[in-house]
Amino acid sequence: MSDQGDYQTLIAAEGAVWSAAARDLAAKWRPDWQDMRRTRHYAVVDGRTIERLLALVQPGWRVLEIGCSSGWLSLEMARRGAHVEGVDVATEAISLAQAYAAEHPPSGSVTYRVLDINYAPLPEAHYDLIVMIGVLHHLAEVRAVLERVRAALKPNGLLYVGDPFDTPTPNALIAGALTFILPTHVRYRDKVRHLLRLRGQALERMKASxxxxxxxxxxxxxxxxEPLEVIRELFQIESLHVHNAFVGYVIANLAMPEWLAVLIGRVLLPFDWLAVRLRLLKGLSYKLIARQP
Ligand SMILES: C[S@@+](CC[C@H](N)C(=O)[O-])C[C@H]1O[C@@H](n2cnc3c(N)ncnc32)[C@H](O)[C@@H]1O
Known part of the structure; x- marks a missing residue:
């Protein structure tokens, strides 16, 4: 990105979008793992992976969470006795995180600050664990950030990453069929109308969605x-979990009470799991733990 003025405008807009998302979420759920674990996404798709991450965290560890949003994961890691820094480019998300943590101080410590990780320096050999969930695919400077992250980890320190893959056609077909059949925020009449209008472009639109x-x-x-390839080059991957062929997208779009979306998600989940296991579908998300080599 050559023009700094353009970049500053875009990154401010990026922060504004994620601030609005954090504000909307906080209107329904406290920025606390006790609440977040009950949301459809974590109750069905990612709850277990978060619990696995939390089980890794040791008292006294220095942890950095990049893209911490409203801070619930940083706070939960600090409740495990770690000293956690949460950073994000979304100013309002950071304010929410600071306010909630001030009211609910953890046994370790947690601080939050606004930071654009694309160009921010990090201390060297400082952290035991760096967490980046849903962030790498938003970065302008994936390799440069991962190189700084590697240098910021202590020798043998851990990197935890969660990020999406591109969407293959079969996944888009299944997700499209399920969101067509199940009630979403789009009325059935409009679904039919959209499909007739889009025809050949419908699949591409589903992938984009x-x-x-x-x-x-x-x-x-x-x-x-290619964040995953850069991670392979710079780190030693210890575990790689690929999952979520369609269920995450489908339940995110269901227009129904949370408990019913969770129930439907739990019914669909074994089919999703089996399809990935049997290599009938590719998982759309990965979670990995890597070590500083
Ligand atoms: C998809 S959200 C994920 C939030 C959270 N980690 C989660 O899993 O729910 C991506 C987050 O990355 C943040 N982000 C995007 N670009 C960033 C940057 N350059 N520096 C720091 N944070 C950034 C966004 O503000 C947003 O909070």
Whole structure:
């Protein structure tokens, strides 16, 4: 990105989109794992992976969470006795995180600050664990950030990453069929109308919707920089879990009470799991733990 003025405008807009998302979420759920674990996404798709991450965290560890949003995961890691820094480019999300943590101080410590990780320096050999969930695919400078992250980890320190893959056609077909059949915020009449209007473009539109293309200025920007390949090059991957072929997208779009969306998600989940296991579908998300080599 050559023009600094353009970049500053875009990254401010990126922060504004994620501030609004954090504000909307906080209107329904406290920024606390006790609440977040009950939301459809964590109750069905990612709850267990978060619990696995939390089980890794040791008292006294120095932890950095990049893209911490309203801070619930940083706070929960600090409740495990770690000293956690949460950073995010979304100013309002950071304010929410600070306010909630001030009212609910953890046994370790947690601080939050606004930071654009694309260009921010990090201390060297400082952290035991760095967490980046849903962030790499938003970055302008994936390799440069991962190089700084590697240098910021203590020798043998851990990197935890969660990020999406691109959407293959079969996943878009299944997700499209399920969101067509199940009640979503789009009325059935409009679904039929959209399908007739889009015809050949419907699949591409479904892929764009799954990948949230256009949601924020940097949405998907890091995808083309192949984050997983860069991680393979710079770190030693200890575990890689690929999952979520369609269920995450489908339940996110259901227009129904949370408990019913969770129930439907739990019914669909074994089919999703089996399809990935049998290599009938590719998982759309990965979670990995890597070590500083
Ligand atoms: C998809 S959200 C994920 C939030 C949270 N980690 C989670 O899993 O719910 C991406 C987050 O990355 C943050 N982000 C995007 N670009 C960033 C940047 N350059 N520096 C720091 N944070 C950034 C956004 O503000 C947003 O909070």
């Amino acid at each position: 799954i990948e949230a293309r256009g949601l924020s200025p940097f949405e998907g920007y890091g995808r083309h920089q």
